[in-house]
Amino acid sequence: MKSGLASTDRLRQVLTDADAVVIGAGAGLSTAAGFAYSGERFEKYFSDFEQKYDFRDMYSGGFCPFPTEEERWAYWSRNIWINRYQNAPKPVYQDLLALVKDKDYFVLTTNVDHCFQKAGFDKKRLFYTQGDYGLFQCSEPCCKETYDNKEIVRQMLKTQGYVIGEDNALTLPEGVTPKMAIPSELVPRCPHCGRPMTMNLRCDNSFVEDEGWHKAAERYENFLRTRQGQKIVFLELGVCFNTPVFCSLRTGKSETKTLRKQRNSGHLQILTTDYEERRCA
Ligand SMILES: [Zn+2]
Numbered sequence: 001m002k003s004g005l006a007s008t009d010r011l012r013q014v015l016t017d018a019d020a021v022v023i024g025a026g027a028g029l030s031t032a033a034g035f036a037y038s039g040e041r042f043e044k045y046f047s048d049f050e051q052k053y054d055f056r057d058m059y060s061g062g063f064c065p066f067p068t069e070e071e072r073w074a075y076w077s078r079n080i081w082i083n084r085y086q087n088a089p090k091p092v093y094q095d096l097l098a099l100v101k102d103k104d105y106f107v108l109t110t111n112v113d114h115c116f117q118k119a120g121f122d123k124k125r126l127f128y129t130q131g132d133y134g135l136f137q138c139s140e141p142c143c144k145e146t147y148d149n150k151e152i153v154r155q156m157l158k159t160q161g162y163v164i165g166e167d168n169a170l171t172l173p174e175g176v177t178p179k180m181a182i183p184s185e186l187v188p189r190c191p192h193c194g195r196p197m198t199m200n201l202r203c204d205n206s207f208v209e210d211e212g213w214h215k216a217a218e219r220y221e222n223f224l225r226t227r228q229g230q231k232i233v234f235l236e237l238g239v240c241f242n243t244p245v246f247c248s249l250r251t252g253k254s255e256t257k258t259l260r261k262q263r264n265s266g267h268l269q270i271l272t273t274d275y276e277e278r279r280c281a
Contacts, residue, residue, distance in 0.1 A: 019230035024245030028238025034089030077156035084133035093119030135200035
């Protein structure tokens with residue numbers, strides 16, 4: 001949150017007065033926490049791909065038409081690992097948890113990087129609407145299943161030459177140049193139909209809404225239904241105007257520079273300043 005001390009104080013006061021808080025979080029929150037998709041972080045892990053394919057950030061890399069599945073998974077294994085299994089460099093999510101942990105809260109997020117759970121938010125109070133980097137799904141979904149990918153992604157990285165530290169740090173031993181392809185036997189395939197797997201990310205209509213997704217959706221609906229008539233703060237953080245989390249509530253202008261309050265059907269909505277876009281990738 002870049003809103004500064006005064007705004008944080010105001011937010012604290014608003015939260016104190018509220019019965020419950022619903023956080024809507026977009027990509028800007030993770031960018032603020034140090035999960036940048038370009039610059040130094042991109043160079044550190046993808047300079048070889050940059051040189052070969054001339055893309056300059058992890059978002060563009062996600063659209064690169066890699067010639068083989070082996071190369072595609074070398075790229076994605078690095079991307080998934082650093083954005084899903086490593087911790088965010090800055091304690092933005094921890095700071096947010098400190099603000100709401102004693103409140104009756106629920107989080108709705110378009111982020112797929114698991115930062116809320118890594119920071120200690122209650123997973124029963126989280127709804128990742130757009131998927132999770134930590135899950136694979138069938139590329140042409142033959143069923144509504146998803147699969148944890150941590151171990152296979154770890155193996156993909158090791159075969160490229162990376163060493164994974166205790167804190168999931170990714171390093172290359174001195175003199176080692178990372179391979180830009182994984183062995184064919186590690187290319188993930190659907191256990192039911194044998195088609196290639198892909199990330200469980202909502203980028204088109206093949207996104208799998210698995211059992212966990214439906215349970216989270218139900219918990220969110222229950223949360224709202226059982227708190228009707230209460231004073232709820234809808235706190236929207238790190239979203240851009242093209243991808244709001246609370247679509248139906250947003251009515252204002254994009255150039256918000258300070259905390260903004262808005263009465264909306266008896267609810268208090270607060271929007272913050274951090275409109276950095278990183279879209280779904
Ligand atoms: Zn399948």
